[in-house]
Amino acid sequence: MDEKTKVPEEKKVLDETTISLDLATQEMYKKAAENGLDTMWDRKAALKTQCGFGEQGVCCRICQMGPCRVSPIPGKGVQKGVCGATADVIASRHYARMVAAGTSAHSDHGRHIAHVLHSIRPDGDYKIKDEKKLLNLAAAWGIETEGKDIYAIAHELSEAALYDFGRPxxxxxxxxxxxxxxxxxxQKNKLQPEAIDKEVVSILHATHMGCTADAESMINLSMRTSLSDGYGGSYIGTQFSDILFGTPMPRELEMNLGVIDKGMVNIVLHGHDPSLSEMIVLASEDPELKALAKEVGSEGINLVGVCCTGNEVAMRHGIKTAGSFNQQELCIATGAVEAMIVDVQCIFPALAPLAKCFHTKFITTSSTARITDAMHIEFDKDNALECAKGIVRVAIENYKNRAQDKVSIPDYKQVSRIGYSNEGIINQLNLVVNSYTHKPGTFEPLAQCLVSGVLRGAAGVVGCNNPKIKGDSSHVTLIKELLANDVIVVVTGCAAQAASKAGLLSDDAIKYCGEGLRKVCELADIPPVLHMGSCVDNSRILNLVGEVAKILGLDMSELPVVGAAMEWMSEKAVAIGTYVVTSGIDTFLGVIPSVTGSPEVTDILTNRLENSVGAKFFFETNPEIAAEKILARIEEKRTHVDALNNQRMNVPGYDDLTPAGF
Structure with missing residues (x-):
């Protein structure tokens, strides 16, 4: 066993019931720890008390005069860094750099998908799967489509989008x-982004030593930069992926570690880029490779997903999901994984030494995410399918090296309904309109349910897992409280997988709902928690909220809608939270960002932002208290939709304005 993966002998095995709500995770953690394997929870425990200065955002290492640690307590200790930067300046710089990095991650994802769209040809590996969406987006970008070849339109659209990255x-x-x-x-607050790359470069310039030293200005730049993610890079990544790989529609599949199959060649797909996973899916269906899997003694090829790539292939292909961010190591620890294939983002460097404890091939594929001790096979989008076949072949041929006595797969999996793109949601909403409000192809029924009060509000519960919190517990606790109070929930990323494992993405979850939400679910034939995709797909939520606001003639900030990231951990989450707030949607964070060493930055984020953009952040680590605050905020925000409802009550035929069944 690789020494890098061992838990130190003097360390006690953690109580598995404290690390996660999920029973499969508890079982596999215990097995891993008892076998001396190092996991994220062991490494977190080994750190003991983490750096208080860093946690509060008041340690600056931007220039080599530092690092400078200033006191978070005014009047006590060192109050300024060498250059004179205060805690407010240092914390705002740290926040801005997290937004810049998160925006870069999502936007680079979007740029890559745009390049894939530009590379397509009729005889190529990638095809146009959603022609209607291609034409609609081309029109939005001002591209003439009449009489043009569909591939020529795709190339023009990709060029127009790529121009928005570097627009001069x-x-x-x-x-x-x-x-x-x-x-x-x-426009009033000078927040409208110019070009995606320009915003990232400009804010990093602003954080450089000797530039912006005003917290409010820095947060404003952070908001503008974040918008180039939510309405730029992420939007492009999602919409262009739909064009290339198909717009998701509702389907059922199984989730959790139990989907790993002892008799099959198991291949885990992990990361975020669907251009790779799409080709791996196609390669796994190749007759020659399927025959090879039988020749090596297995029953076939079993693809499973982890993290956001898991969401991507689940939504579009029905590929089962093995787990979320905090289960990536546990997949390998089952001893039954022939290969874990990764692309970019949220990938533990610890996976490489862990894989060496088993027969698993840990394969990196992107120059953006090279990892020491991994097998690297560079993915070539211009020869995509053949490259993918080569990777799958490596996994199949590795089956003979599996040590069957090391195999231990938890018997936990949950059937879930997933894949609710905006188009998929609209299809379901068509079931709840009546003759007066019948507007098929719109979010009109959802808007009217909000106005009538049948639904008190809506919440987007998104984001990661974080070992600072018992895994999945905050996501699940919050969601159940919201459902009971007639708040419909949409989920993305690892929060979606947490909801799945808890049975919240199934019809059975209706038992947790209040009367109004229960009726909506029954009429629309939906679960009360709608799986909308990966973390880049938060742009779908923005589109949904924007369309509902337009139907009602309101601003997004006037809707009873909130966002929540209760277990977030990545810089992408900071960018997401910032663009959600800047869109006018209150956002609740269950992990407090590293800004509390600055009273001013904390006040800006949790108070003063509301004056400029109509929304703000709430920091609340207790999910039950967070739920109370969310419900109170939703009722406060209902002022505007309640006014619309009061106006409608005086309209002849008022009863016909209420969605069917109410």
Whole structure:
């Protein structure tokens, strides 16, 4: 066994019931720890008390005069760094750099998908799967489509989107779902992004030594940069993926570690880039490779997903999901994984030494995410399918090296309904309209349910897992409280997988709902928690909220809608939270960001932002208290939709304005 993977002998095995709500995770952690394997929870425990200065955002290492640690307590200890930067300046710089990195991650994802769209040809590996969406997006970008070849349109669209990354003049193209009132807010506060790459470069310049030293200005730059993610890079990544790989529609599949199959060649797909996973899926269906899997003694090829790549292939292909971010090591610890294939983001460097404890091939595929001790096979999008076949072949041929006595797979898996793209949601909403409000192909029924009060509000519960919190517990506790109070929930990323493992993505979850939400679910034939995709797909939520606001003639900030990231850990989550708040949607964070060493930055984020953009952050680590605050905020925000409802009550035929069944 590799020494790098061992838990130190003097360390006690943690109580598995404290690390996660999920029973499969508890079982596999215990097995891993008892066998001396090092996991994220062991490494977190080994750190003991983490750096208080770093946790509060008041340690600056931007220049080599530092690092400078200043006191978070005014009047006590060192109050300024060598250059004179205060805690407010240092914390705001740290926050801005997290936004810049998170925006870069999502936007680079979007750029890559745009390049894939530009590379497609009729005889190529990638095809156009959603022609309607291609034509609609081309129109939004001002591209003439009449009489043009569909592939030529795709190339023009990709070029237009890529131009928005480096646009030298003007502002980047914004989605048509954005209400005019929200655009006006951004223009008033000088928040409308110009070009995606320009915003990232400019804010990093602003954080450089000798530049911005005003916390409020830095947070404003952070908001503008984040918008180039939510309405730029992430939006492009999601919409172009739909064009290339198909727009997700509702389907059922199984989730959790139990989907790993002892009799099969198991291949785990982990990361975020669907251009790779799409080809791995196609390669796994190749007759020659399927025959090879039988020749080596297995029953076939079993693809499973982890993290956001897991969401991508689940939504579009029905590939089962083995787990979320905090289960990536546990997949390998089952001893039954022939290969873990990764691309970019949220991938533990610890996976490489862990894989050496088993027969697993840990394969990196992107120059952006090279990892020491991994097998690296560079993915070539211009020869995508053959490259993918080569990777799958490596996994199949590794089956003979499996030590069957090391195999231990938890018997836990949950059937879930997933894949609710905006188009998929609209299809379901068509079931709840009546003759008066019948507008198929819109979010009108959802808007009317909010106005009538049948639904008190809506919440997007998104984000990661974090070992600072008992895994999945905050996501699940919060969601159940919201459902009981007639708040419909949409989920993305690892929060979606947490909801799945808890049975919240099934019809059975209706038992947790209040009367109004229960009726909506029954009429629309939906679970009360809607799986909308990977973390880049938070742009789908923005589109949904924007369209509902436009239907009602309101700004997004006037809707009873909130966002929540209760177990977040990545810089992408900071960018996401910032663009959600800047869109006018209150956002609740269950892990407190590293800004509390600055009273001013904390006040800006949790108070003063509301004055400029109509929303703010709430920091609350207790999910039950967070639920109480969310429900109170939703009722406060209902002022605007309640006013619309009062107006409607005086309209003849008022009963016909209520969604069917109410």
């Amino acid at each position: 003049f003007g502002n980047m193209t914004l989605p048509t779902s954005l209400p005019e009132q929200r655009k006006a807010v951004w």
